[in-house]
Amino acid sequence: MFKIMMVEDDTKIRDIVLENLQRWGFEGVYVDDFDEVFNVFVKEKPHLVLMDINLPLFDGFYWCNKIREVSKVPVIFLSSRNTNMDIVMAINMGGDDFVQKPFSLDVLMAKINALIRRTYSYTDVSSDVLEYNGVVLNLKDSTVLHGEDKIELTKNEFKIIYILMKNNGTVVSRDKIMRSLWEDESFVDDNTLTVNINRLRKKLSDIGLDDFIKTKKGQGYIVS
Known part of the structure; x- marks a missing residue:
């Protein structure tokens, strides 16, 4: 079973997405201590990360950069920030896709499934x-x-x-x-x-x- 890790400060959005992930047969995990994002990542070894940009303590760009030091796991940014600069920054910091809030769950799941397919169809899913x-x-x-x-x-x-x-x-x-x-x-x-x-x-x-x-x-x- 593929594991999706969610780093999202809005608990309502987090719970809705996690419930939807479960319906699609994914295992969903989330971060509740935003000082421990990296440690949760290495402990849980997710196959994909959903990352909000606006987070307490450090923003999503910071945590994506930390993850990229040890892993090429797919990262999808979720954010209400929608300027071209935000999107460019998200990609430059190692993100694989950008989904603007509010978003369609169907669109989000399509993007998750596409990234999972492309990343793991011909590769080993073991951790780095x-x-x-x-x-x-x-x-x-x-x-x-x-x-x-x-x-x-x-x-x-x-x-x-x-x-x-x-x-x-x-x-x-x-x-x-x-x-x-x-x-x-x-x-x-x-x-x-x-x-x-x-x-x-x-x-x-x-x-x-x-x-x-x-x-x-x-x-x-x-x-x-």
Whole structure:
């Protein structure tokens, strides 16, 4: 089932659209804390976003830009603002379509279905990010996002944090991590792993994640 995420400050419009999405067989989710739009996005992993422009705290252009840092998921802007500049800005900020309020539900659903078809007919719908406790790992460019901060990872650092985040809540042994690093046939010994873990921890510490990777003595590592 395709999931549609709605970022809309008008609860009446939000509820009507969500009800209509359900009728069409979509799963609808919405944001009720407008300071957490990005975090809700990475947690819910929607296949399409309906984004109002006028929002509390930050506007829809800001949140679309944040989403575009980690994903190419389709974004349709919904707004009562209808100047050419607003429409151009919406597209330039990464939006795929613009629907002016008040709008026809039939037209909106036609646009949603068309975008879903074009985007996912021949592609994998899996997410481009992993998220755990507010830490976002971008699988496409090997970066870590935490709040407004971003770090770039080496190939080995990426593989280490990927396997730890993929197995969040579980201790991952050093042997298992080293086996994942051997996939490209480059030999990684125990000391090399320690060096890579330490470098990764230093980078994470630089963006306020001092204890994200914990050592379980005699067992391995776990993210928390």
